[in-house]
Amino acid sequence: xxxxxxxxxxxxxxxxxxxxxxxxxxxxxxxxxxxxxxxxxxxxxxxxxxxxxxxxxxxxxxxxxxxxxxxxxxxxxxxxxxxxxxxxxxxxxxxxxxxxxxxxxxxxxxxxxxxxxxxxxxxxxxxxxxxxxxxxxxxxxxxxxxxxxxxxxxxxxxxxxxxxxxxxxxxxxxxxxxxxxxxxxxxxxxxxxxxxxxxxxxxxxxxxxxxxxxxxxxxxxxxxxxxxxxxxxxxxxxxxxxxxxxxxxxxxxxxxxxxxxxxxxxxxxxxxxxxxxxx
Numbered sequence: 001x002x003x004x005x006x007x008x009x010x011x012x013x014x015x016x017x018x019x020x021x022x023x024x025x026x027x028x029x030x031x032x033x034x035x036x037x038x039x040x041x042x043x044x045x046x047x048x049x050x051x052x053x054x055x056x057x058x059x060x061x062x063x064x065x066x067x068x069x070x071x072x073x074x075x076x077x078x079x080x081x082x083x084x085x086x087x088x089x090x091x092x093x094x095x096x097x098x099x100x101x102x103x104x105x106x107x108x109x110x111x112x113x114x115x116x117x118x119x120x121x122x123x124x125x126x127x128x129x130x131x132x133x134x135x136x137x138x139x140x141x142x143x144x145x146x147x148x149x150x151x152x153x154x155x156x157x158x159x160x161x162x163x164x165x166x167x168x169x170x171x172x173x174x175x176x177x178x179x180x181x182x183x184x185x186x187x188x189x190x191x192x193x194x195x196x197x198x199x200x201x202x203x204x205x206x207x208x209x210x211x212x213x214x215x216x217x218x219x220x221x222x223x224x225x226x227x228x229x230x231x232x233x234x235x236x237x238x239x240x241x242x243x244x245x246x247x248x249x250x251x252x253x254x255x256x257x258x259x260x261x262x263x264x265x266x267x268x269x270x271x272x273x274x275x276x277x278x279x
Contacts, residue, residue, distance in 0.1 A: 160204030
């Protein structure tokens, strides 16, 4: 049984009920998510061979503080960094360190800012210098998976429609969908109900209703879907060490579909893909 609750009357913890947000909340999310998108735009000129992920982490922290926001990941459940940086075969939750990025790497940078009580959560893939065609194709497929998942969002549909759209396309392109991690409700809480699976069937999952806010963040592998978490308790990698990619948007459900809160102000969401698909 799925319960829905008006966000204004919900306690500040994950109760298992799905929050339905109002117009003021949507405005708060627009501001938080735009700041996150602006930071991710600024990183396009920073991500280069030789740059360390620690330097990226410091930039994200300072950018947020300069704009009155804090990174939600900082000290979250013991995580000590302001951003997640996941390189090549790292699926998600890669921890910044002092190792420099290398020519040909691909890196996912996941930023969440907490601004005026709202969480703006988004991630993108960045090519480091010139990348191989296989990596470029993976980025294209993963971005298309995200956009197809978003296109499935509308009141009355079920969250399984999002997963079905993503899985159908990914597998048709001979890629696999990671099942160990998923999108999630977001807003006044960083991680909330419901979970948004990136695989499944259109008749599964909770009904999508106007006012819901959640992330869609498919992780797509060139190889098999299986992952493992390293001894640090955070870093998830592909078991077969195949390349993996992820794109993430935060959306709010409207009367007719959804609003993407984390659109790139400069049209830089997916470098290397034609301008009309960069979102």
